[in-house]
Amino acid sequence: MPDFWRRLGAPIAFGVLALLTTITMVSDRRAIREDAADLPWWQGVVLEIAIPVQKVLLAPVDAVRGAWSRYVDLVSVGEHNDALERRIAELEEANLQYREALVASGNLQRIAAMRDDFEVAMLPSEVVGLDVSPWFRSVLVDRGRDHGVRSGSPVITDQGVVGLVTATSQHAARTMLLLDRQSAIDGIVQRSRARGIVRGRGTGELEFEFVVRGSDVRQGDIVITSGMGGVYPKGLRIGVVRSISDPGGMLLQTAVLASAVDFGRLEQVFVMLHRGPTMELLYGSAGDAGRDPEPEPPAGEPQPGSQREIPTGPTETASAPTESPAS
Amino acid sequence: MKQAVILFAAGLVALIAQSALAVLVPHPFCPDLGLLVVVAIGLFWEPLPSGFALAAGLGYATDVLSGSLLGQHGLLRLLSFAAARLGGRQLNLRGPLPLAVFAAGLSVIYAVALQGGLGSFTGSASEVAASIGRVGGHALVNAIAAPFVALGVERLCSWSSDDDAARRALRLDARSAR
Numbered sequence: 317m318p319d320f321w322r323r324l325g326a327p328i329a330f331g332v333l334a335l336l337t338t339i340t341m342v343s344d345r346r347a348i349r350e351d352a353a354d355l356p357w358w359q360g361v362v363l364e365i366a367i368p369v370q371k372v373l374l375a376p377v378d379a380v381r382g383a384w385s386r387y388v389d390l391v392s393v394g395e396h397n398d399a400l401e402r403r404i405a406e407l408e409e410a411n412l413q414y415r416e417a418l419v420a421s422g423n424l425q426r427i428a429a430m431r432d433d434f435e436v437a438m439l440p441s442e443v444v445g446l447d448v449s450p451w452f453r454s455v456l457v458d459r460g461r462d463h464g465v466r467s468g469s470p471v472i473t474d475q476g477v478v479g480l481v482t483a484t485s486q487h488a489a490r491t492m493l494l495l496d497r498q499s500a501i502d503g504i505v506q507r508s509r510a511r512g513i514v515r516g517r518g519t520g521e522l523e524f525e526f527v528v529r530g531s532d533v534r535q536g537d538i539v540i541t542s543g544m545g546g547v548y549p550k551g552l553r554i555g556v557v558r559s560i561s562d563p564g565g566m567l568l569q570t571a572v573l574a575s576a577v578d579f580g581r582l583e584q585v586f587v588m589l590h591r592g593p594t595m596e597l598l599y600g601s602a603g604d605a606g607r608d609p610e611p612e613p614p615a616g617e618p619q620p621g622s623q624r625e626i627p628t629g630p631t632e633t634a635s636a637p638t639e640s641p642a643s
Numbered sequence: 644m645k646q647a648v649i650l651f652a653a654g655l656v657a658l659i660a661q662s663a664l665a666v667l668v669p670h671p672f673c674p675d676l677g678l679l680v681v682v683a684i685g686l687f688w689e690p691l692p693s694g695f696a697l698a699a700g701l702g703y704a705t706d707v708l709s710g711s712l713l714g715q716h717g718l719l720r721l722l723s724f725a726a727a728r729l730g731g732r733q734l735n736l737r738g739p740l741p742l743a744v745f746a747a748g749l750s751v752i753y754a755v756a757l758q759g760g761l762g763s764f765t766g767s768a769s770e771v772a773a774s775i776g777r778v779g780g781h782a783l784v785n786a787i788a789a790p791f792v793a794l795g796v797e798r799l800c801s802w803s804s805d806d807d808a809a810r811r812a813l814r815l816d817a818r819s820a821r
Contacts, residue, residue: 326691333699333721341714341760355707362707366659373663445662445708448677450670450781451757452710456662482710492710497761 360485367458367488370445438586439463441471441489453496453516453579454479459587460487468547470588476553476576477501477541478585489587494522494554494575502542503554508532514539514554514573520580522555522573533560533571549588646803647693653799654680654701657792662708671780674788677705678753681720682746682789683796685727686736698724715760719753739790746789750782 355363441457459465461484471478471491479493492499499516503524510531515523524539537557543550555573657676665673681698688694702720706713726749727736736742755778 326695329692329695330721330725333695334718337699337702337714337718337721339714341712341718344713359703359707359713362655362704365655366662366708369656369659370663373660374666377667443666445659446665446670447709448658448662448665448675448705449709449711449716449757450665450673450675450777451754451761454710456708483707490708490710496710498710 355483355485359483363456363460363483363485363488363490366456367444370456371458374444437464437589438472439465439589441465441585441587443582443585451518453493453499453518454482455491455493455582455585457489457491457585457587458487460484460489462486464589465489465587470548470552471585472552472588473577473582473585475578476555477548478577478579478582480547481587491585493579494577495520495579501548501554502544503539504542505531505533505557506538506540507534508537511542520575521558522575524555524557524571524573526569526571531569533557533569535559538576539573646800647697649799649803650680650684650688650796651697651700653796654684654697655704658701658704658708671777672784673781674784674792675750675753675781676788676792677701677716678720678723678750679746679785679789679792680796681723682727682742682749683793685724686731686742686793687797687800691728694724694728695721711757711761715757719756722756723749723753737793742789742793743786747782747786750785751778754778754781 439459441459443455444458445456447454457465457471465481465484467481467484469481469489471481477494479491479496479499481489482492483490493516494501494514495516495518497516497518501514502511503514504511508531510526510528510533512524512526512531515525517523524533526533535557539554539557541548541550541552541554553576555575558572558574560571561569654677657680661673661676664676681701684694684697688697698720699717702717703714705711705716705720709716727745730736730745734741734745736745
């Protein structure tokens with residue numbers, strides 16, 4: 317027996333392992349579902365080990381970066397502050413107008429009663445590591461199952477959609493970014509309501525395939541989530557149309573989008589702990605299709621504790637068909 | 644056994660360090676430390692069956708920390724280990740230059756296989772072809788890092804085997820003293 321193993325052990329081990337890896341690869345279903353299972357324990361252990369080690373490795377870098385941005389690189393802070401103050405004043409004015417409009421239409425009481433439904437619980441999380449393979453686009457965040465994060469939870473920033481949680485352990489979660497080639501979201505152009513699928517290209521850009529060839533899509537248009545598919549709430553920013561390809565003889569027309577989120581500087585994100593309803597109920601009768609995205613709806617007040625609640629996006633009226641969360 | 648555990652732990656640390664490094668360095672210019680550790684194990688680790696198991700185990704760990712299909716890196720790391728072992732027998736890969744050339748070539752093949760595998764699942768062959776164009780810089784970075792990683796793994800192998808050998812000798816001494 318030892319002689320047999322010495323002669324054939326290596327080929328047998330290779331064959332068994334090659335078969336095992338092939339079987340797991342083929343059977344691995346990465347389709348994101350609401351009831352997607354969490355990682356098995358042995359995979360969870362790897363994530364659990366990775367998070368604290370990565371935090372330790374990044375701590376000195378964060379310290380230097382923080383010291384630089386807070387104490388040294390303050391050249392444009394004054395201008396930035398002025399711009400922010402102007403912006404706050406504009407938003408306060410818009411907020412006031414919205415409140416006036418709501419009171420006038422008698423909807424305020426109804427809205428107040430539905431407050432809990434319109435606000436979505438957000439869990440602030442920190443990005444502690446990127447994908448170990450340069451050919452995939454995902455990040456590790458330092459919040460997991462124990463914090464209420466589940467597979468399928470949308471991840472956003474104040475700029476827009478980041479991606480989707482694809483695997484969780486107790487204290488960590490892996491998030492597939494919009495940029496990943498396996499990612500696909502149903503989106504609509506905010507101005508014209510043209511509908512299509514936004515796909516990751518594996519690079520820093522996104523691809524937007526319109527369903528209808530003659531859709532009204534222009535450079536600079538903002539693309540938002542349509543809310544179909546049950547994963548992302550309606551109205552989250554996905555990106556801005558950078559260029560539109562010539563359809564030629566093709567049935568589908570495509571555009572290249574610049575993502576709304578700066579993925580190169582992704583540090584803090586929010587995990588949506590449950591999917592919120594569309595903002596359409598709130599602003600459904602406003603009849604604002606085709607108008608510019610500004611001003612945005614008023615932001616919700618942050619709640620005490622680690623979780624924050626903020627409304628999910630700009631106003632929308634027309635409904636759009638299906639969303640495919642990810643392939 | 645202890646040596647295998649140490650090497651696996653080293654591979655895991657390399658993966659985690661790579662993931663943290665990717666936050667700071669643009670993706671194509673971040674060395675694939677996990678792959679380079681597997682190549683080095685292929686060159687310096689003697690028992691083949693446990694070497695295959697080590698490579699596949701580290702590949703699975705990579706899959707957990709990556710957005711790839713589970714087993715995709717596992718299979719490719721297994722093949723990379725086999726390629727390094729075969730290459731080490733046919734060529735002298737212990738020198739820095741041949742190892743760098745080998746690592747660069749393997750990085751290109753690895754990227755093509757990985758993208759091809761993903762393309763067969765997502766059906767986006769044109770995107771695969773476009774992204775393969777970015778592999779050159781990554782292969783170059785891997786070529787530069789490979790000799791250093793190999794040196795580290797070689798030292799780790801010799802340190803852990805010395806440790807094992809010393810314990811065995813001590814045990815023998817103790818028995819003979821009785």
